[in-house]
């Protein structure tokens with residue numbers, strides 16, 4: 001990919017002569033506003049909400065705002081190389097798509113639209129354990145383009161092993177184990193709407209398509225502690241369950257059991273470092289731990305032989321009042337000392353943010369909410385445009401800051 005920044009600008013401005021504007025706004029604030037206009041209150045709460053009063057989400061952004069880029073001049077930046085090799089895969093830029101669950105709440109094409117956009121742009125997609133579409137169907141859409149699998153470790157190791165085996169067969173080249181969601185955070189926007197998508201059969205397609213998970217559906221589980229009132233909404237929820245069941249080849253009764261089984265087995269509060277040995281036994285793929293925020297945990301990850309980490313606080317969705325993810329980076333970078341790749345997410349909204357995270361020492365970054373908003377606004381086209389815009393702005397920022405390759409992005413490019 002050469003000159004992605006100037007090429008994108010040129011494309012937009014030439015189309016503009018004929019009166020065409022980009023399908024999605026090029027700046028994050030307007031993109032977010034448009035997504036909010038389109039989405040239902042429940043979908044908006046799910047995507048935009050954070051834990052508690054949202055202090056961690058704000059801290060994520062403050063950590064970016066506090067740091068400022070200090071450009072160098074007279075540097076011949078006519079050729080810029082954003083490429084890198086990550087876990088043996090050659091990438092044209094250090095941007096990947098974060099695993100985002102329940103994408104059907106953003107757009108009916110959900111993960112399929114994201115897979116198509118990932119393929120069109122060559123950006124790796126990290127398939128979520130909470131996807132709306134089974135990984136096998138996404139893998140077909142992805143063609144030859146790179147993909148990893150994100151794992152939530154549920155209470156059945158057999159299901160975990162089955163997920164990993166399927167991911168390998170789907171061509172995933174790394175397993176991203178998310179550690180920060182052993183339970184759902186206290187997400188007040190969802191709580192106030194009484195809205196948990198999984199209870200409607202949304203976002204559990206990896207489970208309902210899994211032979212090992214399905215074999216558990218015959219086992220009886222204790223009845224739920226609370227029964228909802230029977231209202232028109234309850235009937236709509238049952239119809240939705242039936243629709244999801246039909247898509248998975250399950251009867252309504254089986255689908256209700258699937259939801260119950262999912263709720264009983266998600267996730268795994270007992271998860272501890274000693275569990276890593278099991279995962280190491282079931283896969284030879286690189287294992288990347290997502291959710292690391294402390295230098296001592298990064299050191300433990302190294303000691304346990306994991307292959308990489310994602311410095312992330314899940315976009316502020318898990319703990320309220322936590323450290324901004326970018327502020328967690330410097331001690332982790334120092335502790336790891338270049339011994340494994342460090343990826344970053346939580347708060348990336350633009351190409352300039354990618355620059356800041358890379359300058360602080362990340363090897364690559366994950367884009368989260370921005371592409372989900374692009375999906376909400378314009379489906380596959382929306383995701384594609386968001387990806388291209390972020391990479392375009394990153395490329396321009398690299399050049400305008402006086403840099404020509406990722407190696408030039410160092411902490412002295414920043415103040416604050």
Ligand SMILES: Cc1cc2nc3c(=O)[nH]c(=O)nc-3n(C[C@H](O)[C@H](O)[C@H](O)COP(=O)(O)O)c2cc1C
Nearest residue numbers: 047098099100101128178314315346347348368369
């Ligand atoms: C709606 C939503 C769903 C998410 N689902 C998952 C998931 O299934 N697995 C996971 O590891 N992380 C999940 N995440 C976290 C993202 O992978 C990423 O860490 C986060 O979006 C980064 O924050 P940002 O989008 O504010 O930059 C989700 C985030 C959002 C907003």
